[in-house]
Amino acid sequence: MPLIDIRDLSVSIPTPDGDVHAVRSVSLEIERGEIHGVIGESGCGKTMTGMAVLGLVPKGARITAERFHFDGEDLREKAQSLRGRHIGLISQDPAAALNPVLSIARQMDDVIRAHRDLPRKARRAEAASLLAATGLPDPERVLKSYPHQLSGGMQQRVVIAQALATGADFLIADEPTTALDVSVGAQVLALLRRLVAERGLTVLMITHDMDVIAEACDRATVLYAGRSVETGPVEAVLNRPGHPYTRALLAALPDAAPHGARLAAIEGSIPPPRSAIAGCAFAPRCPQAMPVCAAEPPPERVRGTHRWLCHLPEDAA
């Protein structure tokens, strides 16, 4: 049984101008011990999927799903109690995720205290050892600091240490490297890989960056317009992508373009989140679109554990 088992999840947020379909139909299976990347453009529903797992969707949002399970428990009922105990969050922008007016010691201590009944000194020692586990060189000094006194990479390590402090074994990492420069981002990814190996964690990695998928993930799911359109082992998704959208994403990578040539871009933009979509959401932008694409929902293509939704026959991929 996968740790995360989501089948046909949708999240819609009622607004005066009609419902916003933040997530239309996402299916996601995450096995224990893997780093599972979820990739897509802004507005494709990747962050909202993570927030739904945490039970932190906006007020009034409606969640429907055929299955929405964490370790066999229904997240619709249990998200509140699982959050922070079994499910942790590593936020996008570490500078914003840390409270600017509280010392790191206070912020670490609050998390440890919320989950474990330890005396003060033991909590302090635990905080220091968690910070050390994230590769921070001088934990005592970091504990005495305020967020604005730390660099972005250090802040992100503190955020990771906080997530570890909850004792959660499943972490949702929402664009953990976006706010960092490339080399620091690579260090943070290496750290996450190490923690997964050492502590048996499972990570849902939300990103818009194919390099992050290639560098850190075991499996990946591609989202487009609130739907999961492709999922599989990273090698398969990167090397033999099934969905035309995944191919377009890969072609848009700077490395894919010959030196000196113009970078490829995906023409058009994602469908507005309020509209209804009859067929394949990518059809209007797809270079290989056929008349059937806009009219009917695409069937599932399967190649081992690699699956995608497309009207094109499997061998065309």
Added chain:
Amino acid sequence: MELLRYILRRMILSAFVVVGVTFLVFIVAQVVPSDPAALYAGPRPTAEQIEKARQELNLDAPLPARFATFAGAMASGDFGISYKSRRLIAEDLRAYLPATLELAVFSTGLALLIGIPLGVVAAARQGRWPDRLGSLGSIAAVAMPTFFLAMLLQLVFAQWLGILPLSGRLSREISIAAPLPVVTNFAMIDALLAGRLDAFVDAVKHLILPALTLASYPAGVAMRLTRSAMIEILERRHVVAARALGLSEPRILFGHALPNAMGPALTVIGLSFAYALTGAVLVEIIFAWPGLGRYVSEAILAKDFPVIAAVTMVVTICYVAMNLLIDIAQALVDPRVALS
């Protein structure tokens, strides 16, 4: 280190403010269209009497010399004598200032303790009944005239329920039958120094209604400001992150969001403290509270300038000190303040 430098900087600035006000008070005393010598000489003075008073008050000396004398006297706490009562102003202040400070400190504390938690709860329950009720209450608290609230409180707590005294600082059973030895003139402190628990309780009881009356306005404003600041902070990512980390809701509200949202409320509380020092005349009259407000308003009507100057100086110093405390509190709550 940053904090110490910050505090030092604020202290130097405060000193400048005090010196500036001293100068201003002196200048104003020179330009008011009333002759201090004539006032000092008493009713219907003769020309000789006025001339004598002029010499006695040293009014013929050149301006800079008089400023030096004035500033020196202020600095040493020698406020001179009242033109009207011929009493030493310093003596008067020793009696009136503690009463006023008691009231100002207590009402400010009450405003903080009532306004800020209510603002937090209203923000947490935004749009639901605790918020509606709190908002209604804060509007009432701000809008209700002081004298009306004072009389309402007297009616309910003194007249109907009879659990709190109507007015005054101490009951007659204490002030006349068994008076406290006067040490600081703070009734509560004197009671404690004398080891008189009965007098202490009595002093606190007398303080409740006037302090509540004075606290009403700043509490209402602090509640509104805290509410709006909290609503903004609760949207921030670090609050979402704190939720995701499994922190309890009260911990998030009071331990994480509130320290980010206290700035505006603290500022208003500081201003209302200054107001309570001399602006509380109505409250002092209704509750027969022997405070600075009444003292100075009588002096103003009598053009008793030394008293006005002395009260201005004392109030300035109290206010500057309070502001300094608030600045330090802000810097303690938010370490980034010391950096700016």
